[in-house]
Amino acid sequence: MSVTVKDKVWRDLVKRLKSKSYVKVGVLAAKGGNAQHLGDGITISELAAIHELGLGVPRRSFIKDGIEKNERKLQPVVAKLAKKVIEGMPLDQALGILGVVGADTIKNYVKLGAHVPPPLSDKTVNAKGSTRPLVDKGPLINSVTYEVVKR
Numbered sequence: 001m002s003v004t005v006k007d008k009v010w011r012d013l014v015k016r017l018k019s020k021s022y023v024k025v026g027v028l029a030a031k032g033g034n035a036q037h038l039g040d041g042i043t044i045s046e047l048a049a050i051h052e053l054g055l056g057v058p059r060r061s062f063i064k065d066g067i068e069k070n071e072r073k074l075q076p077v078v079a080k081l082a083k084k085v086i087e088g089m090p091l092d093q094a095l096g097i098l099g100v101v102g103a104d105t106i107k108n109y110v111k112l113g114a115h116v117p118p119p120l121s122d123k124t125v126n127a128k129g130s131t132r133p134l135v136d137k138g139p140l141i142n143s144v145t146y147e148v149v150k151r
Contacts, residue, residue, distance in 0.1 A: 016091045020151035023095040025102035026063045031145045044143045051134060060116045060133050063144070066109035067102060077101050092148050099146025106144045110134050 026048065027033045033045030042050075051060045067074065081094040110116055116133045125131050135141055 019091050023099040023146055023148050025146045027143045028147055032143050047140055058118050062110050062116050062134055066106035070105050095148045103144050103146045107141055110141050
């Protein structure tokens with residue numbers, strides 16, 4: 001039995017895997033995050049950081065926790081995309097798909113999943129008419145997106 005290595009295919013795969021391209025997922029300044037948030041003097045990116053890090057409000061990590069709490073659902077997607085890259089899919093295309101899935105995962109975590117802890121105060125619930133944290137008029141969660149960075 002013999003093994004034949006198709007040198008060009010192998011070199012192409014190694015080149016693609018050595019790429020320093022990556023995908024960013026979250027509220028990105030360059031993708032609308034610099035927009036003002038409902039006239040309150042801060043940008044949507046700043047509002048995201050306030051909630052994600054708990055700066056002056058209870059910490060509600062919707063980006064980090066949204067991904068980490070859905071890791072089991074995301075692992076098969078990553079594995080399938082890795083296989084596709086090995087089979088010839090351009091890495092940037094795979095990263096783009098991963099970005100879409102990551103952004104949707106975060107949005108669904110906030111809008112559809114169990115409420116992002118901690119629960120809202122009674123005062124906040126009464127003011128907004130809902131018990132769901134981070135969802136009011138929608139600009140914060142609708143600003144979650146992705147960007148493939150090519151290097």
